[in-house]
Amino acid sequence: xAKTTQPISMDSYEGQEVNITCSHNNIATNDYITWYQQFPSxxxxxxxxxxxxxxxxxxxxxxxxxxxxxxxxxxxxxxxxDTAVYYCLVGFSxxxxxxxxxxxxxLAVHP
Amino acid sequence: EADIYQTPRYLVIGTGKKITLECSQTMxxxxxxxxxxxxxxxxxxxxxxYGVNSTEKGDLSSESTVSRIRTEHFPLTLESARPSHTxxxxxxxSESGVDTGELFFGxxxxxxxx
Numbered sequence: 001x002a003k004t005t006q007p008i009s010m011d012s013y014e015g016q017e018v019n020i021t022c023s024h025n026n027i028a029t030n031d032y033i034t035w036y037q038q039f040p041s042x043x044x045x046x047x048x049x050x051x052x053x054x055x056x057x058x059x060x061x062x063x064x065x066x067x068x069x070x071x072x073x074x075x076x077x078x079x080x081x082d083t084a085v086y087y088c089l090v091g092f093s094x095x096x097x098x099x100x101x102x103x104x105x106x107l108a109v110h111p
Numbered sequence: 112e113a114d115i116y117q118t119p120r121y122l123v124i125g126t127g128k129k130i131t132l133e134c135s136q137t138m139x140x141x142x143x144x145x146x147x148x149x150x151x152x153x154x155x156x157x158x159x160x161y162g163v164n165s166t167e168k169g170d171l172s173s174e175s176t177v178s179r180i181r182t183e184h185f186p187l188t189l190e191s192a193r194p195s196h197t198x199x200x201x202x203x204x205s206e207s208g209v210d211t212g213e214l215f216f217g218x219x220x221x222x223x224x225x
Binding site: 036 | 205221
């Protein structure tokens, strides 16, 4: 299983763009990269998923370089409600592969 | 909105009691999972199932057991609860046969064993 490494914590201010990078050096060919958001006392919530290049949805963008050994979650213009823990997962749930969460990045957005 | 439900949300019990945490999903997902998470800590996979009558242990050893008699139901049982079992238990499900990592989580069951 591909192991992921993320910063433990980050701080930002309202209105700024936040970029969280995840390293996954031993990512496999079939693996997808998925990011989740978790608020206190709640289960994680899916944010975005990608395989290569760039993916964008209504809440975030995901940048994946050609070698796929890292990925960057980009949150445009964060607000206080974006304060949460963000997890990067690498895996292929279409097969018999367990999805393992790492320690995540604790993002604090300040006024 | 994900249709996966966990009960109870909160449970406080004494040592030695048997407890069952319920998890049900109405999405017809074959895959279901149980994760354990202590406050401020990472999630650990303790059980998973790929379908009816399929259960496997996860990466974190757990004294709990699970069963999967129906697709929509994946209960977790502790035969004799201990204070070390105090934690939040999160149930999740995902769709089979598609190349997606999207897990749908319930709101969790927070267990406190006195």
